[in-house]
Amino acid sequence: MKFLMFAASLRKESMNRKLIGLAAGIVRGSGHVVDLADFHEFDMPLYNGDLQAQSGLPPGALEMVRRIEGADGLIIASPEYNYSLPGTLKNAIDWVSRAKPMPLRGKSGLLLSAATSVVGGIRGLWQLRIPLEGLGVFLYPDMFALAAADKAFAEDGTLKDPTLSSRLQTIMAGYLKAAEALAER
Numbered sequence: 001m002k003f004l005m006f007a008a009s010l011r012k013e014s015m016n017r018k019l020i021g022l023a024a025g026i027v028r029g030s031g032h033v034v035d036l037a038d039f040h041e042f043d044m045p046l047y048n049g050d051l052q053a054q055s056g057l058p059p060g061a062l063e064m065v066r067r068i069e070g071a072d073g074l075i076i077a078s079p080e081y082n083y084s085l086p087g088t089l090k091n092a093i094d095w096v097s098r099a100k101p102m103p104l105r106g107k108s109g110l111l112l113s114a115a116t117s118v119v120g121g122i123r124g125l126w127q128l129r130i131p132l133e134g135l136g137v138f139l140y141p142d143m144f145a146l147a148a149a150d151k152a153f154a155e156d157g158t159l160k161d162p163t164l165s166s167r168l169q170t171i172m173a174g175y176l177k178a179a180e181a182l183a184e185r
């Protein structure tokens with residue numbers, strides 16, 4: 001199976017990019033194919049219905065649609081901005097939702113987050129579930145929210161805390177099994 005994976009951050013030193021890199025290794029290690037996207041590949045203007053009426057979806061949104069269409073599932077590592085999902089990610093979801101056919105429907109998904117706070121971005125992930133589930137993504141119930149992420153990574157990109165590392169492995173394995181079962185339906 002093939003999974004589109006990306007961090008919803010444009011920052012060079014993004015902790016969510018580190019987390020998605022770690023998760024990508026786990027997916028590859030389980031024998032699956034990873035399409036690891038950089039969020040810059042999905043750069044797009046703010047949603048504007050007039051722009052859509054004039055020229056359709058912008059190139060970054062079309063690229064995101066194409067990559068979603070080519071994947072069986074989505075794994076997103078998203079920062080938490082002001083207790084919610086980043087506006088950049090919501091904007092991207094809004095553009096993609098205008099594509100016909102709408103590529104998110106029926107895909108499976110897993111949500112991860114790395115944040116500096118002690119709750120690790122879980123509040124943002126709960127809010128990210130709303131548009132994705134509304135658009136028909138089968139989101140895995142468990143989510144991984146890495147707290148105090150600025151201190152969580154070792155030099156080699158792994159997680160310093162073995163308990164957290166094992167929790168990430170368990171959640172990823174559970175999701176991959178669920179995604180396989182969903183694909184067989």
Ligand SMILES: Cc1cc2nc3c(=O)[nH]c(=O)nc-3n(C[C@H](O)[C@H](O)[C@H](O)COP(=O)(O)O)c2cc1C
Nearest residue numbers: 009011014015016017079080081082083115116117
């Ligand atoms: C606009 C903005 C709002 C933020 N709000 C939160 C927040 O609500 N909770 C939190 O844990 N961190 C918050 N942060 C801090 C982020 O966790 C931190 O910037 C993190 O590094 C973002 O992820 P990234 O490293 O992948 O870019 C916020 C950062 C920004 C720029």
